[in-house]
Amino acid sequence: MEQDKVNESDTNGLKKGQWSTQEDEILAAYVKEHGEGNWNLVSKNCGLARCGKSCRFRWLNHLKSDLKRGPLSIEEKQKIIRLYDTLGPKWSKMAIELPGRTDNEIKNFWNIRKRKREKEGLPPLYHRSIKHEDENNSKFQDSFHNVPNMVQNNVDNTSISNNISPTLIKRGEIEIPYMKLEMISELPPLPPSLEIQNFEYPLFSNTMSNYEYTTYSPPTLMETQYEMSQPISPRSNGMLESIFYNPNILEDSQIKLIDEEGKNPISLEKDVEANYGLLKNDTNKIPNDIKDTLYAIIYGKGIPGFP
DNA sequence: AAGATGAGCAACCGCATTATA
DNA sequence: CTATAATGCGGTTGCTCATCT
Numbered sequence: 001m002e003q004d005k006v007n008e009s010d011t012n013g014l015k016k017g018q019w020s021t022q023e024d025e026i027l028a029a030y031v032k033e034h035g036e037g038n039w040n041l042v043s044k045n046c047g048l049a050r051c052g053k054s055c056r057f058r059w060l061n062h063l064k065s066d067l068k069r070g071p072l073s074i075e076e077k078q079k080i081i082r083l084y085d086t087l088g089p090k091w092s093k094m095a096i097e098l099p100g101r102t103d104n105e106i107k108n109f110w111n112i113r114k115r116k117r118e119k120e121g122l123p124p125l126y127h128r129s130i131k132h133e134d135e136n137n138s139k140f141q142d143s144f145h146n147v148p149n150m151v152q153n154n155v156d157n158t159s160i161s162n163n164i165s166p167t168l169i170k171r172g173e174i175e176i177p178y179m180k181l182e183m184i185s186e187l188p189p190l191p192p193s194l195e196i197q198n199f200e201y202p203l204f205s206n207t208m209s210n211y212e213y214t215t216y217s218p219p220t221l222m223e224t225q226y227e228m229s230q231p232i233s234p235r236s237n238g239m240l241e242s243i244f245y246n247p248n249i250l251e252d253s254q255i256k257l258i259d260e261e262g263k264n265p266i267s268l269e270k271d272v273e274a275n276y277g278l279l280k281n282d283t284n285k286i287p288n289d290i291k292d293t294l295y296a297i298i299y300g301k302g303i304p305g306f307p
Numbered sequence: 308a309a310g311a312t313g314a315g316c317a318a319c320c321g322c323a324t325t326a327t328a
Numbered sequence: 329c330t331a332t333a334a335t336g337c338g339g340t341t342g343c344t345c346a347t348c349t
């Protein structure tokens with residue numbers, strides 16, 4: 001009760017908290033007559049017990065006529081993510097690029113997303129999660145034109161080596177592209193079958209053209225229709241590569257990449273970041289016989305072009 | 308059924324910048 | 329030119345409602 005009093009008004013007798021319909025009407029009528037601005041005059045002229053800042057906020061974020069209503073579309077969300085990559089937390093600048101959306105709306109979306117991802121151990125934005133240590137070094141760039149920056153950025157910091165522990169392999173499809181990228185310029189890809197043997201993926205019961213899949217039951221925790229695995233090459237630009245190298249594609253989709261035990265989501269940014277130090281510092285961890293191909297297992301619904 | 312928890316959202320706060328007297 | 333007011337921006341809080349235990 002006491003708390004409510006504090007929240008509803010400040011010491012100047014001006015109201016705080018949620019706006020009522022009557023207050024909205026007063027404010028809207030004021031703006032209609034006088035235009036935007038002079039927000040401090042609203043309370044003086046209309047008897048609206050709100051401070052100027054509060055009036056401005058309410059108008060810009062809720063009452064203005066050209067505001068879009070409803071949740072952000074997938075396109076809008078993707079745009080925000082891209083904008084954040086280039087602009088950083090400049091919400092008002094982002095709002096200019098998203099007509100009908102307010103800086104507050106965009107900020108809320110981002111913060112909610114950020115919170116979710118932190119919970120999952122993911123950085124808010126995959127591009128920025130790892131900084132390129134040598135911005136000028138572009139010796140590999142041409143070879144990986146279809147690989148996103150973050151992966152490219154780490155290529156020249158990794159080294160080739162001979163061994164990797166089974167657990168690292170088992171956990172990480174992610175380590176593989178990371179180190180393979182560097183090998184591309186030197187070594188040809190291994191055939192997928194060899195990788196399967198080497199890494200003991202016991203999943204594959206069938207072969208169809210250039211990918212393999214299995215129909216055995218996926219983990220019950222996910223509503224999956226099938227499970228498939230496909231070699232991914234950093235040099236290719238197919239659907240799976242697109243998904244794998246651009247984790248933001250997965251946002252708001254029903255497709256999930258998860259590890260072979262069905263326990264953890266695969267996320268390029270997460271795993272690259274998690275293993276960044278390891279791969280950078282311990283070159284002996286990188287297997288000799290991983291060359292160009294990695295596997296991802298997709299659990300999901302309705303992936304076009306697949307059974 | 309009820310309390311706990313969490314997501315989403317609206318709104319406030321403090322600081323920086325800009326306008327005005 | 330300077331002091332003050334107004335506005336703008338980004339960080340943060342806190343309320344509401346839905347879901348979970």
